[in-house]
Amino acid sequence: MKTLRIATRKSPLALWQSEHVAARLRSAHPDLQVELVPMSTRGDQVLDRSLAAIGGKGLFLKELEVAMQRGEADCAVHSLKDVPMELEPGFELAAVLERADPADAFISPRFAGIDALPHGAVVGTSSLRRQAQLRALRPDLQLRDLRGNVNTRLAKLDAGEYDAIVLACAGLQRLGLASRIGVRLQAPAWLPAPAQGAIAIECRGGDERVQALCAVLDHAPTRTCVEAERAMNRALHGSCHVPVAALAALESGALRLDGLVGDAASGRAVRASAQVEAAGDIDAAEALGAEVADRLLAQGAHQLIDAHL
Ligand SMILES: NCc1[nH]cc(CCC(=O)O)c1CC(=O)O
Numbered sequence: 161m162k163t164l165r166i167a168t169r170k171s172p173l174a175l176w177q178s179e180h181v182a183a184r185l186r187s188a189h190p191d192l193q194v195e196l197v198p199m200s201t202r203g204d205q206v207l208d209r210s211l212a213a214i215g216g217k218g219l220f221l222k223e224l225e226v227a228m229q230r231g232e233a234d235c236a237v238h239s240l241k242d243v244p245m246e247l248e249p250g251f252e253l254a255a256v257l258e259r260a261d262p263a264d265a266f267i268s269p270r271f272a273g274i275d276a277l278p279h280g281a282v283v284g285t286s287s288l289r290r291q292a293q294l295r296a297l298r299p300d301l302q303l304r305d306l307r308g309n310v311n312t313r314l315a316k317l318d319a320g321e322y323d324a325i326v327l328a329c330a331g332l333q334r335l336g337l338a339s340r341i342g343v344r345l346q347a348p349a350w351l352p353a354p355a356q357g358a359i360a361i362e363c364r365g366g367d368e369r370v371q372a373l374c375a376v377l378d379h380a381p382t383r384t385c386v387e388a389e390r391a392m393n394r395a396l397h398g399s400c401h402v403p404v405a406a407l408a409a410l411e412s413g414a415l416r417l418d419g420l421v422g423d424a425a426s427g428r429a430v431r432a433s434a435q436v437e438a439a440g441d442i443d444a445a446e447a448l449g450a451e452v453a454d455r456l457l458a459q460g461a462h463q464l465i466d467a468h469l
Pocket residue numbers: 239240241242310326327328329330331355356357358359
């Protein structure tokens with residue numbers, strides 16, 4: 161019997177996502193034996209410093225890529241928002257699954273929304289993108305770091321360490337915690353991370369067996385949207401030190417992209433958007449991302465980015 165081994169992180173959300181991919185692959189290929197290879201990454205181990213300080217998003221991928229290189233796994237499942245804009249050489253995305261809810265969620269046991277928070281309320285999030293947007297709306301808030309997996313973050317909120325926190329709706333929904341969502345923070349007023357809500361399967365470049373097995377899970381409209389968002393981020397040369405947010409949507413054939421570059425310390429933010437009428441191919445999505453990046457730079461995003469170089 162043929163086997164496919166999926167490298168995965170061990171957090172409950174990562175395991176849910178990998179089990180989901182495994183189940184879909186099993187039903188698409190009844191003769192395929194699909195196994196998970198759970199492993200811990202540096203991004204999971206180092207919880208006392210921000211991701212930006214310890215080297216960025218790639219930290220969630222490295223150990224999984226090493227396992228693929230060694231032949232201990234055939235592919236790896238990731239939240240696409242945790243995947244760097246440029247993959248390591250020798251790897252590619254075999255599939256991007258249909259996106260779940262891309263929005264961020266405001267969560268608080270006591271307050272109905274960001275506007276309802278009292279002056280100086282304490283909000284937990286280590287994401288510079290979420291911090292920048294909170295600062296832009298409410299300069300008075302006290303923003304405090306909050307890392308760890310989704311359950312850990314909710315437990316810290318429930319223990320009273322914060323008045324509110326912000327998490328991705330998709331992660332909460334996947335873990336059966338949708339009832340914790342207080343407010344869905346909607347675009348274009350609030351923008352999520354590029355590719356938030358999308359699950360990707362990474363494999364070794366040129367591994368045609370794995371690509372063919374995973375191709376059935378690929379969702380073209382999601383690919384189009386996330387490509388526009390990731391192309392915008394790439395064109396901004398955004399490192400994880402600069403808060404960048406983006407959301408693309410397909411509506412009756414047109415592809416619209418909203419983007420934001422912010423500054424977590426000052427709460428300054430610049431926004432831009434654009435759309436293409438016939439969003440046929442990946443090239444059009446990429447061009448749209450570059451266009452919105454140009455508009456952001458023209459409005460002063462370069463000052464926010466240069467300040468972090
Ligand atoms: N930063 C960690 C992370 N990576 C992906 C998700 C949620 C699921 C997704 O966006 O696909 C989360 C948790 C969160 O931000 O609340």
